[in-house]
Amino acid sequence: MSNKSLVALVVGVILAVVLWNSFYIVSETERAVLLRFxxxxxxxxQPGLHMKIPYVNSVRKFDARLMTLDSPTSRFLTLEKKALMVDAYAKWRVxxxxxxxxxxxxxKQxxxxxxxxxxEAALRDQFGxxxxxxxxxxxRDELMAQVAESLNQDAQRELGIEVVDVRVKAIDLPREVNRSVFERMSSEREREAREHRAKGKELAEGIRADADRxxxxxxxxxxREAEELRGEGDARAAAIYAEAYERDPEFYAFHRSLQAYRESFADKQDVLVLDPESEFFRFLEESK
Incomplete structure (x- = not known):
């Protein structure tokens, strides 16, 4: 290979490297800054294809997607100086x-x-x-909203970060106070249960007394209505009997006697001890 060809090849390679380093791409999920020395x-x-001066300019790209900061479980004190173990996380982006x-x-680290x-400082302030x-x-919802607002203001001003949301995943009591708090809560629930049962019994007695009344x-x-209806029925029956008696007293007496005979001799073992001349046998004597 001649010297001219070698020089042309070297120049071509250098130009290719320069051109390769003159372009860069910023994707839609990235934020970037251009540096000069x-x-x-x-x-x-902005996202897209851009040019730069090789070895003079450099580009730093950052992930613009939503990031998650999982905060370690921390101990905070409430207004009554009671300790809580709080586990929280934050969502942020550049x-x-x-x-x-x-x-x-x-x-990112x-x-x-x-x-x-x-x-941690914002949570400590709000829990306090x-x-x-x-x-x-x-x-709880108000606490998380205020923590997110406060944290977002500080992060945007100092770090260029937007805090989208803050959530408290869990709130627990320290192990040393778990048992005492559980026993106190248990006794409180038992007291409330006794009160509810007493109120329920009182209400049940009132309902039962009202139902009995x-x-x-x-x-x-x-x-009362039955007696009134029975009295009206007896009165109508008596009126019907009286009317029937007035129409044919003899037939009415005969009919009543037949009913008396039927009821008296319903059983073959019945025995009557009466005077044969008694009025009870009047229609039997007349039929001979």
Missing amino acids: GRIVDSDV DNAERYYTATSGM IADERLSRRL KRTLHEAVSGQ QSRVILAEAF
């Missing part, structure tokens, strides 16, 4: 690429470490303003 010249490089690079050198300290009941259940009233009303 270590100083930022473009603090917000908001200001220049500030993020300046504060953390673009390293440094960002997590600094954000974790701020998260609330009682045990408020922190555990009464104001209503039952007696209903039975009395039913008996």
